[in-house]
Amino acid sequence: MRLGLDIGGTKIEAVVIDKTGEIIYRERRATPKQSYGDFFHAVTDMIAKAMQTVNQPLSVGIGGPGAVDSRGLIKNSNILVLNQQAFTRDLEQALGMPVPVTNDANCFTLSEAMDGSGCGHCVVFGVILGTGCGGGLCVDNRLISGPNTCAGEWGHNALPRYHESRDGEGVTCYCGQQNCIESFISGTGLERQYMNHTNYRAS
Ligand SMILES: [Zn+2]
Numbered sequence: 001m002r003l004g005l006d007i008g009g010t011k012i013e014a015v016v017i018d019k020t021g022e023i024i025y026r027e028r029r030a031t032p033k034q035s036y037g038d039f040f041h042a043v044t045d046m047i048a049k050a051m052q053t054v055n056q057p058l059s060v061g062i063g064g065p066g067a068v069d070s071r072g073l074i075k076n077s078n079i080l081v082l083n084q085q086a087f088t089r090d091l092e093q094a095l096g097m098p099v100p101v102t103n104d105a106n107c108f109t110l111s112e113a114m115d116g117s118g119c120g121h122c123v124v125f126g127v128i129l130g131t132g133c134g135g136g137l138c139v140d141n142r143l144i145s146g147p148n149t150c151a152g153e154w155g156h157n158a159l160p161r162y163h164e165s166r167d168g169e170g171v172t173c174y175c176g177q178q179n180c181i182e183s184f185i186s187g188t189g190l191e192r193q194y195m196n197h198t199n200y201r202a203s
Pocket of ligand 1: 155156173174175176177180182
C-alpha cells in the first residue's frame, strides 16, 4: 500500500493505492498557509488519518511546490511558510520512516514517463501550466534533478526572442527578473495578455 500526498498552494490531497494501483482512500483539505506549524500539523494529521483508516503498513511519498536544496531545506515554494524549513527531516522524525519529498512537476513527469504519454521514450520533458509554469525532466525513466535541484524548471528563463510588438509590454516577474517565460505562458500570464488584448480592442 502506498500513500501519496499532492501538496498544492490551494489544497492538499492524500491518496492511498493498493498493489494494483487502485485508489482505496482519498482525502482533500485546504492548505494552511499561515504558519509552518499549522501546515505541518495538517500534513501529519492527514497521514495519520489515512494510516488509521487503511489499517495496513503504508509507504509515504510527497510531491509539492518548490525544491529541496542541498541542505535539505525547501526553496522556491509558493507556500511561503515552507521555504527554508527542513520539511523532509521533520516529517521523517515525526513518522519514524523515510519519506521522499520532491517537486510536484517532477512527480507528474516521472508518472507520464513510466506509464503515461511519455511511456517508451528515452527523454521526457513534462510541462505544467497552472498558476505558474513548472517542468520536470526524465531520462530513461529516472528524474534528473541537476546541481541546484531545479532541472527542467524552465519558467524563469527569459522568453526567447521577446519582442514588444508581438508579446506586449515587458513584465517584471515576482522573481525579480525581466520577461520570464512564466510571465507569458502560465495561467496568470495568459490571463494578463488576454485582458490586455481585449482592452486594446475595446478602446
Ligand atoms: Zn521569474
